[in-house]
Amino acid sequence: MPNLASIAFTLQRDSKDPLFVQLCDQIRQRIVSGWLLQNSQLPPSRRLATDLGISRSTVVTAYEQLVAEGYIEGRTGAGFYVRELADLDPQDSARNAAPSSPISSSIPDATPALHPGYPDNRLFPYRQWTRCLARTARLTPEALIVGKSPFGDLPLRQSIAAYLADWRGLDIQPEQVMITAGSVDALENCIRSLAMPGDVIGLENPCYRPLRNIAANQGMRIEWLSVDAEGAEIPSESRRTATPKMVILTPSHQFPLGGAMPVNRRLEYQQWANANDAWIIEDDYDGEFRYAGRPIPALASLDTSGRTIYIGTFSKVFAVSLRLGYLIMPPPLIARFADTLAKFGVKAALPCQRALANFIDSGDFYRHIRRVRRIYAERRRLLLDLLQQKMSHFVALQDHQAGMQVTVTLAPGLDDREICAAAGARGLLAAPLSSYYGAGEASHGLLLGFCPYSEDEIRDYVAVLSELLEARQRRVQSLQSVF
Amino acid sequence: MPNLASIAFTLQRDSKDPLFVQLCDQIRQRIVSGWLLQNSQLPPSRRLATDLGISRSTVVTAYEQLVAEGYIEGRTGAGFYVRELADLDPQDSARNAAPSSPISSSIPDATPALHPGYPDNRLFPYRQWTRCLARTARLTPEALIVGKSPFGDLPLRQSIAAYLADWRGLDIQPEQVMITAGSVDALENCIRSLAMPGDVIGLENPCYRPLRNIAANQGMRIEWLSVDAEGAEIPSESRRTATPKMVILTPSHQFPLGGAMPVNRRLEYQQWANANDAWIIEDDYDGEFRYAGRPIPALASLDTSGRTIYIGTFSKVFAVSLRLGYLIMPPPLIARFADTLAKFGVKAALPCQRALANFIDSGDFYRHIRRVRRIYAERRRLLLDLLQQKMSHFVALQDHQAGMQVTVTLAPGLDDREICAAAGARGLLAAPLSSYYGAGEASHGLLLGFCPYSEDEIRDYVAVLSELLEARQRRVQSLQSVF
Numbered sequence: 009m010p011n012l013a014s015i016a017f018t019l020q021r022d023s024k025d026p027l028f029v030q031l032c033d034q035i036r037q038r039i040v041s042g043w044l045l046q047n048s049q050l051p052p053s054r055r056l057a058t059d060l061g062i063s064r065s066t067v068v069t070a071y072e073q074l075v076a077e078g079y080i081e082g083r084t085g086a087g088f089y090v091r092e093l094a095d096l097d098p099q100d101s102a103r104n105a106a107p108s109s110p111i112s113s114s115i116p117d118a119t120p121a122l123h124p125g126y127p128d129n130r131l132f133p134y135r136q137w138t139r140c141l142a143r144t145a146r147l148t149p150e151a152l153i154v155g156k157s158p159f160g161d162l163p164l165r166q167s168i169a170a171y172l173a174d175w176r177g178l179d180i181q182p183e184q185v186m187i188t189a190g191s192v193d194a195l196e197n198c199i200r201s202l203a204m205p206g207d208v209i210g211l212e213n214p215c216y217r218p219l220r221n222i223a224a225n226q227g228m229r230i231e232w233l234s235v236d237a238e239g240a241e242i243p244s245e246s247r248r249t250a251t252p253k254m255v256i257l258t259p260s261h262q263f264p265l266g267g268a269m270p271v272n273r274r275l276e277y278q279q280w281a282n283a284n285d286a287w288i289i290e291d292d293y294d295g296e297f298r299y300a301g302r303p304i305p306a307l308a309s310l311d312t313s314g315r316t317i318y319i320g321t322f323s324k325v326f327a328v329s330l331r332l333g334y335l336i337m338p339p340p341l342i343a344r345f346a347d348t349l350a351k352f353g354v355k356a357a358l359p360c361q362r363a364l365a366n367f368i369d370s371g372d373f374y375r376h377i378r379r380v381r382r383i384y385a386e387r388r389r390l391l392l393d394l395l396q397q398k399m400s401h402f403v404a405l406q407d408h409q410a411g412m413q414v415t416v417t418l419a420p421g422l423d424d425r426e427i428c429a430a431a432g433a434r435g436l437l438a439a440p441l442s443s444y445y446g447a448g449e450a451s452h453g454l455l456l457g458f459c460p461y462s463e464d465e466i467r468d469y470v471a472v473l474s475e476l477l478e479a480r481q482r483r484v485q486s487l488q489s490v491f
Numbered sequence: 492m493p494n495l496a497s498i499a500f501t502l503q504r505d506s507k508d509p510l511f512v513q514l515c516d517q518i519r520q521r522i523v524s525g526w527l528l529q530n531s532q533l534p535p536s537r538r539l540a541t542d543l544g545i546s547r548s549t550v551v552t553a554y555e556q557l558v559a560e561g562y563i564e565g566r567t568g569a570g571f572y573v574r575e576l577a578d579l580d581p582q583d584s585a586r587n588a589a590p591s592s593p594i595s596s597s598i599p600d601a602t603p604a605l606h607p608g609y610p611d612n613r614l615f616p617y618r619q620w621t622r623c624l625a626r627t628a629r630l631t632p633e634a635l636i637v638g639k640s641p642f643g644d645l646p647l648r649q650s651i652a653a654y655l656a657d658w659r660g661l662d663i664q665p666e667q668v669m670i671t672a673g674s675v676d677a678l679e680n681c682i683r684s685l686a687m688p689g690d691v692i693g694l695e696n697p698c699y700r701p702l703r704n705i706a707a708n709q710g711m712r713i714e715w716l717s718v719d720a721e722g723a724e725i726p727s728e729s730r731r732t733a734t735p736k737m738v739i740l741t742p743s744h745q746f747p748l749g750g751a752m753p754v755n756r757r758l759e760y761q762q763w764a765n766a767n768d769a770w771i772i773e774d775d776y777d778g779e780f781r782y783a784g785r786p787i788p789a790l791a792s793l794d795t796s797g798r799t800i801y802i803g804t805f806s807k808v809f810a811v812s813l814r815l816g817y818l819i820m821p822p823p824l825i826a827r828f829a830d831t832l833a834k835f836g837v838k839a840a841l842p843c844q845r846a847l848a849n850f851i852d853s854g855d856f857y858r859h860i861r862r863v864r865r866i867y868a869e870r871r872r873l874l875l876d877l878l879q880q881k882m883s884h885f886v887a888l889q890d891h892q893a894g895m896q897v898t899v900t901l902a903p904g905l906d907d908r909e910i911c912a913a914a915g916a917r918g919l920l921a922a923p924l925s926s927y928y929g930a931g932e933a934s935h936g937l938l939l940g941f942c943p944y945s946e947d948e949i950r951d952y953v954a955v956l957s958e959l960l961e962a963r964q965r966r967v968q969s970l971q972s973v974f
Contacts (some may be wrong), residue, residue, distance in 0.1 A: 129637045138628035138635070141842075145621040152621070154612045155812040189672050189814070192836035200708060221834045225683060227710045329638040329841035331672070351704045353675035357840035358812035359624075 032070040050088040078270025124413040124457030144363040151362040158349040160187025161361035167368040177305030189355035194319040194335040201348040210255035212240040214444035232447040239269035254287040260295040266408035281315040288316045299385040300409040314338030391458045394470040402477040417453040421484040424452040515553040533571040561753025607896040607940030627846040634845040641832040643670025644844035650851040660788030672838035677802045677818040684831040693738035695723040697927035715930040722752035737770040743778040749891035764798040771799045782868040783892040797821030874941045877953040885960040900936040904967040907935040
């Protein structure tokens with residue numbers, strides 16, 4: 009057992025990062041760099057706390073975070089061990105070891121243009137944002153009109169670089185940031201910069217629907233990657249004719265199934281990309297919304313060879329209609345992305361970029377995220393409780409403690425498109441899980457949003473949806489008894 | 492000769508439209524509708540003026556506008572006649588009958604991201620716009636954040652419909668307007684809505700460069716349409732294997748050659764689209780910038796069977812960085828475009844849409860256009876005069892009295908890419924005409940911007956460019972004398 013205390017840890021009491029975060033970061037770094045070997049045991053929390061002169065709960069919190077991220081695992085009665093990073097048995101994942109018991113579900117008000125996974129516009133910080141916008145327009149009017157770089161406004165690129173360092177563990181320069189008109193624009197720029205029509209692209213099955221439309225529209229051949237409990241499986245050489253030129257992954261929170269990719273598979277993906285001269289596009293669409301622990305560092309933060317392009321968006325944490333997102337280019341690719349913008353044009357609007365930079369730098373943006381995350385956590389908890397209480401006969405789910413929608417699978421015999429259509433007719437919004445699959449057998453389930461609804465609205469709609477599912481299951485049962 | 496005065500003209504002295512505009516609109520309507528037959532003679536201006544009780548100069552101005560638009564032609568000593576709309580002889584076009592004599596050229600300051608054809612950001616109405624933006628943010632903050640339709644903010648769609656009725660002769664409903672993230676986004680939405688990968692698309696040769704990149708990227712087979720003095724030629728059945736599913740045209744001001752498509756070819760295009768079940772995309776990128784007469788009505792205004800999609804942009808008349816444009820959908824296509832947005836996502840940012848609507852409705856937008864058009868007309872005049880005075884040995888041009896750049900062709904032996912590279916090294920910006928061709932023999936020439944430069948800047952840069960061209964021509968001549 010290595011004496012972790014003997015490593016030159018640099019815990020700083022006056023840092024803005026809490027001690028548990030510093031400890032967690034430094035242990036993780038030592039695992040990723042290979043300093044801490046697979047299967048090696050971590051010191052008992054009490055001893056490490058004494059050695060470092062910190063409280064035991066600080067060590068315990070750091071260990072729990074590393075368990076959640078998949079770097080270490082607890083073995084009953086035997087303490088904590090560094091996970092075998094090459095071990096691909098999904099049952100081995102601490103995160104996924106205990107599937108939640110089947111519980112029940114509901115969905116709230118449907119206005120046109122609302123989808124599960126949207127934020128609550130009623131929580132938008134209108135006063136702070138319009139004040140910031142007006143002040144920015146008054147003080148730097150030319151920043152709203154005169155673009156100096158096709159990659160976007162430099163102050164915003166600086167704010168994003170700082171934000172990603174704090175929240176997603178990315179160590180990048182502002183010059184690597186390209187501002188885009190949302191995630192889809194970012195994905196299109198990646199495909200146009202890094203692939204040719206006819207190339208194979210690996211997509212998660214199921215995945216975000218516009219993704220497969222874009223890929224097909226741009227002449228890519230789609231290779232569907234099955235999603236297991238650890239996320240998308242690695243493209244396997246043996247059973248395929250062509251190796252994907254790129255894969256698009258949602259490692260923080262698989263869309264739409266939920267679940268985070270543990271570090272072993274993340275590292276295996278990096279190895280795969282290196283070995284196959286391929287690109288990994290990390291679509292971190294809602295990485296900020298983890299309700300237990302702190303956000304898991306991005307897959308891109310493990311990349312040591314510049315093969316991962318990270319995509320983020322302000323649609324989820326700020327407002328969909330802002331149409332601003334970003335992608336992070338490994339430095340050698342900057343010229344290639346610039347060339348793509350020159351060839352295909354820039355789509356991201358400039359006018360709000362400086363204001364958003366000021367909003368981030370002022371701290372209002374972080375306050376807003378913390379506030380909505382707290383509220384969404386409560387709404388999510390309520391939805392899960394109600395699913396458990398009222399609908400456990402119809403639906404099953406795993407609690408991934410993350411994201412902006414809950415995905416449940418349906419009891420056998422229930423058709424998700426039929427149920428979503430019936431829900432729509434009652435004014436409820438739910439998206440059918442089966443519609444997100446591109447190939448093979450599709451699970452039937454429901455994507456249920458909770459962010460845009462008040463607790464009362466969630467209660468009302470669970471009642472309606474549960475009534476609807478009951479009626480439908482009665483029909484299924486009566487049909488079964490007839491035939 | 493029909494007695495035009497006997498037609499129930501409805502000239503209104505208290506209308507916001509001048510009498511000559513009303514007369515011109517009504518004669519045009521009667522030509523397009525077939526009431527006035529081809530080759531029929533118009534009454535002498537003096538007699539029509541007496542009959543209508545208006546001044547002769549009003550009639551003359553209306554006739555001159557109709558000549559410029561290609562609806563009528565003057566025959567020496569014989570008055571004005573309705574043109575044969577089926578007549579395709581380019582020499583017959585009054586507009587193009589007299590090619591300008593060869594004159595000379597220059598180009599101004601190059602900052603990164605500036606291209607010929609860009610507006611002058613120094614003329615941007617910062618004070619009025621930021622005041623409008625701040626007031627909109629204060630009064631209707633939710634309009635900056637909450638989108639009600641994927642097609643964009645309804646008040647802006649209403650303002651655009653009114654604007655197009657006034658300026659481009661389009662009679663449309665706000666529901667037909669889709670707000671886009673600039674022209675390229677509009678073009679991508681058209682291709683995705685109306686064509687399938689593998690379909691043939693007709694593009695003007697030469698054309699706007701991103702256009703061919705987009706078309707190729709989306710798997711379209713490109714059919715190049717030669718551009719003659721009347722614009723792009725009609726795709727001909729005989730010499731091709733597949734008929735284009737759509738053509739993309741710049742009828743107001745061919746990009747980059749200049750020149751407007753006369754009404755006969757416009758009508759022939761409409762007939763072609765009807766006969767071939769094809770779509771016409773009218774890219775009216777700078778239709779507002781006509782320096783003689785008023786803007787020529789859009790090709791889409793002649794469409795009686797819903798086969799033309801009109802695309803406009805605020806990049807030229809307002810600011811490139813705003814990244815807002817629009818497309819006009821014939822009503823039966825609205826559902827198809829909505830489906831495309833659902834499949835591929837919306838890229839146009841909402842936050843400035845309401846403010847822009849308010850800016851248009853307040854009249855500040857129209858005042859801005861009139862102001863910059865007057866200034867650009869002066870700058871353009873100066874550039875043309877200097878080209879004539881200092882560079883007529885090297886370059887030739889036709890004066891199309893429209894647009895935001897001047898395209899000149901180069902004297903034989905001069906290579907446009909080489910000259911543009913040399914100009915770039917001296918800090919001057921010019922784009923090589925040959926790079927806009929997609930097939931066949933490319934003319935060598937220069938695209939010279941004038942909008943973003945003051946008169947002093949234009950003088951400075953004509954001097955530098957002319958010096959540069961002289962040196963280059965001396966080298967070409969000395970090489971010729973050696974070999």
